[in-house]
Amino acid sequence: MLTAFARAFKTPDLRKKLLFTLGIIVLYRIGAHVPAPGVNYANVEFCMERPHADSGLLGLMNMFSGGALLQVTVFALGIMPYITASIILQLLTVVIPRLEALKKEGQTGQAKITQYTRYLTVALAAFEGTGLVGTVRSDSLFRGCPRQIVPDSSVFATLTMVITMTAGTCLLMWLGELVTDRGIGNGMSILMFLSIAARFPGALWQVKLEGELAGGWIEFFAVILVGLAMVALVVFVEQAQRRIPVQYAKRMIGRRSYGGTSTYIPLKVNQAGVMPVIFASSLLSTPALIAQFSGSKAAWATWLATNFSKGDRPVYLAAYCLLIVFFAFFYVAISFNPEEAADNMKKHGGFIPGIRAGRPTAEYLGYVLNRITWPGSLYLGLIALVPTMELVLFHANQNFPFGGTSILIIVSVGLETVKQIESRLQQRNYAGLLR
Template structure:
């Protein structure tokens, strides 16, 4: 593996891409520590020290921003508005004919959809930035912080608008940096920035577990978490790479005196076809009622029930609801992202067929049958992985940012595998051995 790294940096164009990507990552992490104008940074740091294990309702967004959200920096919103906008556009493609037509137009249509995603990202950044500033002004951003209401000393309209504009511009810069990595670096830029944001919180979360441990000064809990983390990574890699390969045979065709076709290939159906999207959907959906209850300021029975069952994240009602939502969204996302009828029609058009299955409708029914069967273990796997931080919160008394589990481990392993594969493919183009054998 070290030899493969050395060969990657010895290749001029690949070395240039790797160094460019590393440079963008450095800029991204620097921006995550530049505070927004109008913030009393000393009070923010005091609240961060008092509530390291309590991130309330903003835990998910704070994880995607690499901890920049609770520090209220210029990159506080991070990549989350772009992720949300991409998911919304992907869902709207199914229900809006205009977007579906653009998707079928190829590269030009995809460029249009990308432009719409940018506009929606800016709109969501304005909305989320306004909500964050309002929360910081009200003093409810940090729980049980003595100076929580003094984070924004000047609460004038001008300062508020300046803060919102700064954070929106920061989101636009993050989006631009991600696109620069995609165009001139290695891998998908947005995915890599997401990877870096999540990985930046790993050392702090692991050290917090050691400090909170009670056996052997916390080193036993720390070692146990490391071992469990390695096992989790191995499990995620195994399932993420698992796929059902459906064989496809193409009939021979005579064009003039030449014979075309007659090749064999396969359709790879992944066990986790939906990726990490169901976990993000379920987390966002459960985030809404807790947010409404918090900002309503009401002592009504419904608000108290929501606060008791959904805010802490370790209540049985929350755990069961979270698990069922992940399973539901896994089937839902697979249904909208993979169309068996369209795949069957394309196979029939080019003379392809599955051995033993008639072309057309029987092929679509067979693909649906196989897809439903492999989605069940994939959805249950997602639900169990997502509940690992909750189990750690109860058993190890760890903080809510338990690193090895949930959305974080799925994204880190997935992005890491894809990036390594891209570097490996470029090495193999130059007749070098890659990272994987």
């Protein structure tokens, strides 16, 4: 593996791409520690030592910003607005015929959808920035902290902070697109990878400090072993796929024969990826926010705040698992259309052995897809519950670093980036990273 990296840096164009990506990484991590204008960073450091909002929607946003949200920096919003905008556009493509037509136009239509995603990202960043400034000035971000994070409460200071954070999100969006064009891997995925990986050392050391057995070292190494086991499980399931064989009939065009080849349709066990976990986390943060901003002391508000403010309540866990399963089937239904796949196969003279072309093929693909989505959705629910199991076993008040969304993104992005480097090395007859 080290030899493969050395050969990669010896290749001029590949070395240029790797160094460019590393430069963007350094710039991103520097910006994640630059405080936004009007923020008293000394008070931020003081309040960070107290209990803070590290769960629910704010916890999810903090994870995607690499901890920059709680530090109220220029990149406090991270790339969460872009992720939200991409998800919204992807869902609207199924509902709005105009967007569906653009998607089918190929590269030109995709460029137009990307432009819409950028506009929506700016709007969402401005909206989330306004909400974050309001949250910082209340006790929602740092519960009961006696020091003010933003001493100046004027309209000008608020606008300056919102504009700065929105510009930070736009800069991250531009840097991600630069990595995609000139670097290695998908730029937005690389930024997500960095945001999550940057929190691992601090979270692991926090487990050691809060441990009680042998100075915390037993809990420390136990968490690492659990994390390695989870990585192995995620790699195994993410690479697992059901290959449906497809045979193409021979066709004579002029004097040449085309077709007659055999291939397969790879249906992944986890076809939905990490999206169901993100959807479920975002949706379950809504009841606690409603109870918080309502200011009511009624029984319903107390019940919502009690059962949905923490991730270890039975009601929260049951709803979390059910929503993950639901969104797994929902996302698979909108991302893979069996009827469209069957029509494309029929147009090109392809068929599944033993299955008639057309509607029977679409029904067979839907049947297989539903069968493999069940274990995939249950696997996502199991991975998402690992942080809660860690809280019960180790009695820690910090989120488990190897749980839920984080481990899925880390492994998925890592595998995809390694595959891209391997493909470029194989073009030059070099051995891959993993032999």
